Amino acid sequence: MEQRMSFLTLAVSDLARSREFYVDGLGWEPIFSGDDVIMFPVADRMILSLWSIEGFTAEIGEAPASGVAPVTLAHNLATPAEVDAVLSEAARLGAPVVSGQRREWGGYSGYFSDPDGFRWEIAVNPGETGDFVLPPR
Template identity: 45%
Template sequence: MDSTVNVITLGVRSLGASLAFYADGLGWTPKLSVPEEVAFFQVGHGLLLSLFRMDHLAAEAGGGGPGNPQLFTLAHNVDSPEAVDAVLHEAAAAGGTIVAAGTQMSWGGYSGYFADPDGFRWEVCYNPGLRVEPDGTVSIVEIA
């Protein structure tokens, strides 16, 4: 696994309230917003902040929820579903724990999750709708 972070995901209680805070309150422009599901903002060179419904993130990443409202994940994007599985196995061999095996997702991508030895969750994701241009601009489109 190379040392890149492409997406930081925050598990939010209310996507509408969080979207209003970041978009309306702070003036950030979403790269993609799927009502009642997820919103993405570019926050750096090739880096997205994702706001994802907490209940959905907890179900995908194997934890969180009311007892752990600050659930978040770091995402590492790769070029294929096979690469997702390879990185998950690499992380497990290094002492991590696979908490969600690579799975075809309802939105059209493929992802899985591992926890590092301290329990921090990493999503390993193939998202054919996400591309980082050489200048760092992120292009993301809905693919479902």
């Protein structure tokens, strides 16, 4: 198997609420939107898929666990001011936010939660992976 990933799928409890947050709130543009799923291009050959819990469960045969998922999604930016701007935008949409701060690993980051509690890290990362910031579409 090649070392790559094509889709990241999150099971969401209310697809309409997720659509409102990501599309209407954050301004993301889906590549596909159906009754049970919304798909967003998020990187070259990478799709973030938001799938209703019912559709997710029917496909994989088991309901997702409840509680805080032991995973974060990350969005790298070039400056702390850009981090703070995204965190402010998320707060304006009603998302719980952990404000940006300097980190012991040398970067600057903060977090917000989407409507289903998935945590987004918004960060400036000065290490090798910090250069992995895609140009705007």
